[in-house]
Amino acid sequence: MRLHTGWMTGAIAAVILNGAAFADVTVSQSNDPTAAIGGALTSLLGAEKQALAALPEQRLTELAVGPEIETKTTTAKARGKDAAPAVIRYDDAWLAQLPEPSGDAEWECLRTAIYFESRGETLRGQFAVAEVILNRVDSPDYPKSICAVVQQGGSGGCQFSYSCDGRADAMRDPEATWRAGRIARVMMDGAPRALTMGATHFHTRAVRPGWSNRFPQTASIGAHLFYRQP
Structure with a gap:
């Protein structure tokens, strides 16, 4: 009888001790900061998933790639024209892949300026x-127009010398004309201006106009130096 009573007492003690040990582990886990953070993240992710599921498809697309910004490119698309590429390859093979260019007087003025x-x-x-x-x-x-810019006069001459040098503006080089027309078209349609850092002036290395000492130089490309008017 004593043995039985002792066994029962031991069993009860073991249960109590095990319960206490389990309680210690539970308290320890509840105080574990990583466990608390994990639970909070799980809750937040679940709420985010529900919120995203409720959004319309267009809004989800905007979140993924950003909203469409109204630019010359999107304006060209609205007119039914080909959108300008986001990246330019500076070689003739890339230019040759573009659609045959055409345009109004503004396009003609830009390609003529590029040519000369x-x-x-x-x-x-x-x-x-x-x-x-x-x-x-x-x-x-x-x-505010391309033609007005390239034909603009100035003190002692023209802003772009070819427009008032007294020579006929006949583009006699077929290859250079082809190239200038394609460059003009893609740039007018909104292609990125990634070369000159916003330059408004340039000159050849053979001359040194007075404004080159006042304006910050932004680029050096071939025979030309480029500057941005403050």
């Missing part, structure tokens, strides 16, 4: 000249 100001330059140099012209159009300090 930079046809002897590399493709990067020709794109850079196009950037300067378009940067001026966007600047409040210059006329």
Whole structure:
């Protein structure tokens, strides 16, 4: 009887001790910061998943790739024209893949300026000249059209020398004309201006105009140095 009573007492003690040990482990886990963080993250992720599931498809797309920004490119798309590429490859093979260019008087003025100001330059140099012209159009300090920018006069001459050098503006080099037309089209349709850091001026290395000492230089491409008017 004593043995039985002793066994029962031992069993009860073991249960109590095991319970206490289990209680210790439970308290220890509840105080574990990683366990608390894990639980909070699980709750947050669950709430986020429910919120995303309730969003319309267009909003989900905007969250993934960003909203569509109204630019010259999107304006061109709205007009039914091909969108300008997000990345430019500066080689003739890439230009040849583009659709046959055409345009109005503005396009004609830009391709003519590219031809006469930079046809002897590399493709990067020709794109850079196009950037300067378009940067001026966007600047409040210059006329608001391409033709007005390239034909603008100034003290002692023209902003772009070819427009008042007294020579006929006949583009006699078929290859350079082809190239200038494609560059003009892709830049007018909103391709990125990634070469000149917002330049509004350029000159050849053979001259040193007075403004080159006042304006910060932004790029050096081929025979031209580029500057941005403050």
